[in-house]
Amino acid sequence: MAAITMKNIVKQYGDGYLAVNDVSLDVADGEFVILVGPSGCGKSTLLNMIVGLEDITSGEMLIDGNRVNEKRPRDRKLAMVFQNYALYPHLNVFENIAFPLRLKKMPEDEVKARVHEAAETLELTEHLDRKPANLSGGQRQRVAMGRAIVRQADAFLFDEPLSNLDAKLRGQMRTEIARMQRRLGTTTVYVTHDQTEAMTLGDRIAVLRKGLLQQVGSPHQLYEQPVNLFVAGFIGSPPMNFLPGRLGDGQLETPFGTHSVKSERMQRVGKRDLVIFGIRPQDFEDASLLSEEKRQLGQTFKPTVDVTEWLGNELYAYVPYEAPAEITQQLRELERELDSESLRTQLIVALDPASTIRSGSKAELWFDTERMHVFDPATGENLTRNRDQTSGDDQAAGVSVAGPPDETVSG
Amino acid sequence: MESRRGARWWTLWGALILIWAMFPLLWMISLSFKDPNTFRSGAPTFFPKQWVWTNYDTVFSDSLFTSALRNSIGISLLATALAVVVAMFAAYAIARLDFPGKKFLLSMALGIAMFPQAALVGPLFNMWRNLGIYDTWLGLIIPYLTFALPLSIWTMSAFFRQIPWEMEKAAQVDGATAWQAFRKVIVPLAAPGVFTTAILTFFFCWNEFLLAISLTSTDRARTVPAALSFFTGASQFQSPVTAIMAASVVVTIPVVIIVLVFQRRIVAGLTAGAVKG
Numbered sequence: 001m002a003a004i005t006m007k008n009i010v011k012q013y014g015d016g017y018l019a020v021n022d023v024s025l026d027v028a029d030g031e032f033v034i035l036v037g038p039s040g041c042g043k044s045t046l047l048n049m050i051v052g053l054e055d056i057t058s059g060e061m062l063i064d065g066n067r068v069n070e071k072r073p074r075d076r077k078l079a080m081v082f083q084n085y086a087l088y089p090h091l092n093v094f095e096n097i098a099f100p101l102r103l104k105k106m107p108e109d110e111v112k113a114r115v116h117e118a119a120e121t122l123e124l125t126e127h128l129d130r131k132p133a134n135l136s137g138g139q140r141q142r143v144a145m146g147r148a149i150v151r152q153a154d155a156f157l158f159d160e161p162l163s164n165l166d167a168k169l170r171g172q173m174r175t176e177i178a179r180m181q182r183r184l185g186t187t188t189v190y191v192t193h194d195q196t197e198a199m200t201l202g203d204r205i206a207v208l209r210k211g212l213l214q215q216v217g218s219p220h221q222l223y224e225q226p227v228n229l230f231v232a233g234f235i236g237s238p239p240m241n242f243l244p245g246r247l248g249d250g251q252l253e254t255p256f257g258t259h260s261v262k263s264e265r266m267q268r269v270g271k272r273d274l275v276i277f278g279i280r281p282q283d284f285e286d287a288s289l290l291s292e293e294k295r296q297l298g299q300t301f302k303p304t305v306d307v308t309e310w311l312g313n314e315l316y317a318y319v320p321y322e323a324p325a326e327i328t329q330q331l332r333e334l335e336r337e338l339d340s341e342s343l344r345t346q347l348i349v350a351l352d353p354a355s356t357i358r359s360g361s362k363a364e365l366w367f368d369t370e371r372m373h374v375f376d377p378a379t380g381e382n383l384t385r386n387r388d389q390t391s392g393d394d395q396a397a398g399v400s401v402a403g404p405p406d407e408t409v410s411g
Numbered sequence: 412m413e414s415r416r417g418a419r420w421w422t423l424w425g426a427l428i429l430i431w432a433m434f435p436l437l438w439m440i441s442l443s444f445k446d447p448n449t450f451r452s453g454a455p456t457f458f459p460k461q462w463v464w465t466n467y468d469t470v471f472s473d474s475l476f477t478s479a480l481r482n483s484i485g486i487s488l489l490a491t492a493l494a495v496v497v498a499m500f501a502a503y504a505i506a507r508l509d510f511p512g513k514k515f516l517l518s519m520a521l522g523i524a525m526f527p528q529a530a531l532v533g534p535l536f537n538m539w540r541n542l543g544i545y546d547t548w549l550g551l552i553i554p555y556l557t558f559a560l561p562l563s564i565w566t567m568s569a570f571f572r573q574i575p576w577e578m579e580k581a582a583q584v585d586g587a588t589a590w591q592a593f594r595k596v597i598v599p600l601a602a603p604g605v606f607t608t609a610i611l612t613f614f615f616c617w618n619e620f621l622l623a624i625s626l627t628s629t630d631r632a633r634t635v636p637a638a639l640s641f642f643t644g645a646s647q648f649q650s651p652v653t654a655i656m657a658a659s660v661v662v663t664i665p666v667v668i669i670v671l672v673f674q675r676r677i678v679a680g681l682t683a684g685a686v687k688g
Contacts, residue, residue, distance in 0.1 A: 053580050074586040086577035090599040099595075100585040147585065 002064040002077075002154035002187055003029045004050060009059035011045050011211075019045040021211040022059070027155075032181050032188045034202035036195065038234070038339045042211040043191045044159055050189060051078050051157050063154065074103075079148035080157040084164060085140045087132040087147075093119075094128040097146040118146045121180070138169045145180065155187040162197065174200060193339070195235055199223070207231050209337070229380035232278050232373060233338050238316065238348045240373075242334075243277045244327035247374060252277070255321040256347075259299040261369045269374050269383045276327065278373035278382075281316070281348045286355035287364035298368040306346070308359045315355050317363070319347040330377060436663070443467070443656035447649050466657035476658055478630040479638030483662070486548050486634060487616040490555040494612045495605060497556070498563035503593065505564065506571035507579075517565075524561035532625045539626055546628045554622050559612040566611070570604025571597070606673055614666060635662045 004027040011020040020042040027033045035043040048054040050061065052073035061068050068076055079100075087096050094115055095102075101111045119125045122142040132140055141161060148156050161177070162170045178201055181188050192198055198205050199219045207214040207222065207230070215227040219235075226232035232240045246253040248271055251260045269275075287300045309316040323331070323345045331345065349365060357363040374383045438457070442450070443466050445459040470476050505513060535554060536545070544550040574597060582592035598605070623637040633641075639658055642651045 051584055053583070073580075073583045074588065078584065080581070080584045082577045082581055084575065084577055086575065086581035088578065088582075088596055088600075090602075099582075103586040103591060147581075151585070 003027060003062075004155060004187060004189065005060075005062040005065075006046075006050075007060040007062070009046065009049060009061065010057045011042070011049060011054065012057045018211050020049070023208075023211075023213045024059075025206055025213065025216060027187055027189060029187055030185045032178075032190065032201060032203045034198040034205045035189065035191045035208060036193065036198040036205055036234070037208035037214075038337060039193055040210075041208040043193075043208050045211075046208070047080075047157055047159055047189060047191045051080050052076050077151075077154045078157055079151045079153035079155070080159065081141075081144045081148055081161045083160040085132075085144040087140055087143055089132050092129050092131050093124060093135070093143050093146075096132065096143055097124075097150050099147065100151045114150050115146075118150045121149065122146050137165050138173060141165065141173055142176075145177070149180070149184070153186070155189065156181070158188065158190040158192075160192055161190075162192075163194070177201065195237060199235070205235075207234060225385050226278075226373070226382055227385060228382055229276065229278070229334055229375050230337070232375070232382065233334055236280055238281050238350065239338070240278045240280050241347050241349075242331055242375070243279070243321070243347070244323045244377070245275055245277050247272045247275050252369070254301075255323060256301040256303055256319075259301075259369065261299075263369055265384045265386075266369065266372075266374065272374075274327075274377055275383070276331075276375040276377050278375055279367055279371065281350040283367055283371040284349040284351065285366045286351045286357055287366040289352055289355060290366055295366060298366050298370075300364055300366045302362060302364050303347070305357055305359065305361055305363050308357060310353060313353060315351045315353050315357070317349045317351060317357055317365075319349065319365075320344050321347060327377060334380075439656050439659055439663075442653055443660045445653055447653040450653055451650065466653045467661075469654045470657045470661065473642075473654075475630065475638055475641060476635070479633050479635045480661070482548070482630075482632055483617060483634040483636075486551050486555070486632070487613050489548070490552045490559065490616045491609050491613045493552070494556055494559045494563050495609045498560055498567050498608060499598075499601075499605065501560075501564045502567035502571050503597070505568045507576075520561035520564055523557065528558065528621050532621060535622070536625055545626060546632050548632050550626050551622060551632055551634070554626070555616045555619065559615050563608045563612055566608050567601065567604050570601045570607075574600050610669060610673060613669070617662070617666065 006023055006025045009020055009023045010018070012018050023042075023046060025033070035046060037043050045054060049056050052068070052071060052075075056069050063076060063078075088099060091099065097115045097118055098111050101114060106114075115128075116125070119128055122145060124139065124142055124146060127135060127139060127143075132143065135143065144161070158177070162173050165173060174197060177190075181201075190197075190201060202219060204216060204218055205222055206216045209230050215222060215231045217225075222231060222235045226235060226240075229242065233242070243254045243256075245255070247266065247269060250262065250267075251258055252266065253259075254277060285294075285298075287295060303319045303321075305317045306320050307318045309318075328345055351357065372384070375381065376383055441458055444462045444464075445466075446461060446463050447466060447469075450459070504510070505517065531554070539545040539550045544553075578596050578600065579592050582596045583589070587595065617634075618636060619634070620636040623634045624640065627633040627637060635658065639655055642655050642658065
C-alpha cells in the first residue's frame with residue numbers, strides 16, 4: 001500500500017517535444033485514480049514515469065514519501081498491466097503468474113500457494129497448465145492481472161488494459177477490475193482514453209490535454225462542473241453541445257432564438273457579446289411531454305429535427321444550425337482534439353423514448369438555463385462554474401479523497 | 412476436377428525436382444558402397460552389384476580423414492557458438508537501441524557478406540603466416556566468424572524485432588534486471604531465430620572449402636572439405652573415387668540429421684499468443 005505523489009513532473013523528449021508538462025497530482029493510499037485524455041495527451045508517458053520505464057526530465061516522483069526518480073522499475077514495487085497483456089508466451093499460465101516470485105527466489109511452496117490463491121480469485125485454476133496462445137482475450141487479461149496481484153505490490157498501474165477487448169467483454173472486465181480493486185484496496189492508477197471507463201471506475205479522474213493537467217476531481221465534479229470547454233467536451237456521451245451566442249441583460253441569444261433568463265449564475269457572468277453555451281444532450285426534453293409546471297422552469301424553442309435515432313431507452317435527435325465562422329473554426333479544432341469529427345454544426349438532443357418526434361418534423365424542445373454552462377470563447381474557461389460546490393462529490397466508494405478535491409492547472 | 416488436376420501437376424513437378432536434386436546424392440551413396448577395385452570394370456550399373464563396406468574402413472583407418480573430421484567438428488562448433496553469442500548481442504542492440512551510425516553499421520555488415528572471399532585469401536595467407544596463426548584452428552575460426560556474423564546479425568535482429576517491447580518492460584516491472592529480462596524472456600522467445608542462425612552458420616563453416624584449403628597445410632587444422640582433395644586410395648594404384656564418396660557420405664550425414672531434428676524448431680514461431688492477434 002502506498003500513496004503516489006507527483007510534483008511538477010515534466011517529460012521532454014530529445015527533440016524538445018513536451019509530452020508531460022508540469023503535472024502535480026496526489027494519489028492517496030488505496031485510491032483509484034484515472035488518467036484520461038485523447039491520444040497523445042501524455043497519459044501513458046506519465047504512467048511510464050510512475051513505474052520507471054521512462055526517465056523524468058524534471059520534477060519529483062514520491063512513493064510513500066520516498067523519492068523514486070532514480071530508482072529502477074524493479075526497485076519500485078509496482079505492478080503493471082499492459083495494453084497488449086505482455087504475457088510470456090513460452091511460459092504456461094502458472095509460470096506467467098509466478099514469474100515475479102521466481103525472480104525474487106521465493107521458496108517453491110509459497111510460490112504455489114500464492115499463484116493458486118491468485119488463480120482462484122481470477123477463476124483461472126483450470127487454465128494453469130495452458131499456454132497464453134490457447135487462451136481467450138479475457139483470460140489473457142486475467143492472467144496479466146494475476147501477475148500483478150501475486151506480487152502484493154504497493155500499487156497497480158493499468159495502461160489501457162481493456163482497449164483490445166470487444167465491447168461486451170470490456171464491460172465485464174471493467175466491473176471485474178473495480179471489484180478487485182475494492183477488495184484488495186490497492187492504490188491504482190489507470191490510464192484510458194475511454195470516458196465511460198473513466199467515469200465508472202475512478203474515485204477521481206485527472207483529465208490531461210497536450211501534457212497539461214486540466215482538471216482533477218470526482219466523476220460528478222467533472223460532469224457537473226467542468227473547468228473548461230475541453231473537459232466539458234471530453235466527459236459525457238454523447239458529448240456536450242456547444243452553441244455560440246450572446247449574453248445580454250437578462251436574456252441570452254442562441255442560434256435558436258432569444259430566451260430570457262433570471263438566473264443569478266448568468267448574471268454573475270455579466271454581459272458578453274460572444275460566448276459559447278454548453279448544454280448536455282440529456283438536459284433537453286420534449287416540451288410536449290412535460291407538465292405545465294416544469295415547462296415554466298425552463299425555456300422552449302421550436303427547431304426542425306433533421307434526423308432521429310431511437311435506441312429503446314433513449315431517443316437522439318439531431319438539429320443542425322448555422323454558426324458564425326470564427327466559432328465554427330474553434331469548435332472544429334476542439335473536436336479534432338477530442339478525436340471526433342462531425343461534418344456540420346448540430347445540436348444533439350437526448351429525449352424520452354416516448355417522444356413522438358420523428359425525422360424531418362418540427363418539434364418543441366425544452367431546456368433548463370440553470371443546467372447551462374457559459375464558456376469564454378477565447379480561453380475556453382467555464383464562466384459559470386461554481387467553485388464552492390461540493391454537493392456532487394462522489395463518496396460512494398468509501399475511500400477518502402485526499403488532496404485538494406478539485407485542483408486545476410490553467411492551460 | 413480442375414483443382415484435382417492442378418494438384419497432380421504440383422506433385423509431378425515436385426517429384427521431378429526431388430529426383431533432380433537427389434540424383435547426385437544417391438549416386439554418391441551408391442558409389443561409396445562399390446568395390447574400389449572393380450567399380451570401373453564391366454558394364455556400369457547405378458546400384459553396386461555387390462555392397463561392400465571397404466571404403467568406409469579405408470576412410471576411417473586413414474588418419475588424414477579422422478583428424479580432418481575432428482578439426483571440422485571442432486572448428487565449426489566453436490565458430491558457430493562464438494558467432495551466435497556475438498550476433499545475439501549485436502542484433503539485440505540493433506533491434507532495441509537507437510544509436511548513431513546504426514544504419515551505416517548494418518549496411519557495412521551486409522557489404523562484408525557480399526565481399527568475394529577469393530580476394531581475401533592472398534592477404535590473409537600472408538598475414539596469418541606473420542601472426543603465426545597459419546594452419547591453426549584460430550586461423551580458420553576468425554575468417555569464418557567474419558563471414559558468418561553479418562548474416563547472423565541480420566537474421567537475428569529480424570527475430571528480435573518481432574518480440575514486442577512490452578515483454579521486456581513487463582519483465583522489468585516484474586522485478587527482473589536487464590540481463591534477467593534478456594535471458595529469461597527475450598532469449599527463449601528468440602530461440603527459433605537463434606537456432607536458425609546457428610544452423611546456417613554451422614553449415615557455412617562445415618562446407619567451407621576455399622579458406623580451409625588456403626589457410627591450412629597439415630593435419631593440425633585441415634577440415635574435411637579440404638582433406639577430401641588429398642585423398643588417395645588404399646594403395647597408389649587404386650582409384651580414390653569410392654573412398655572420397657564414402658568420406659563425403661560421412662560428412663553429409665550430420666547436416667541431414669541437424670536439418671531433420673531442427674526443422675520444426677526453425678519453422679515454429681514461438682511468439683504466438685504473446686499479444687493480441
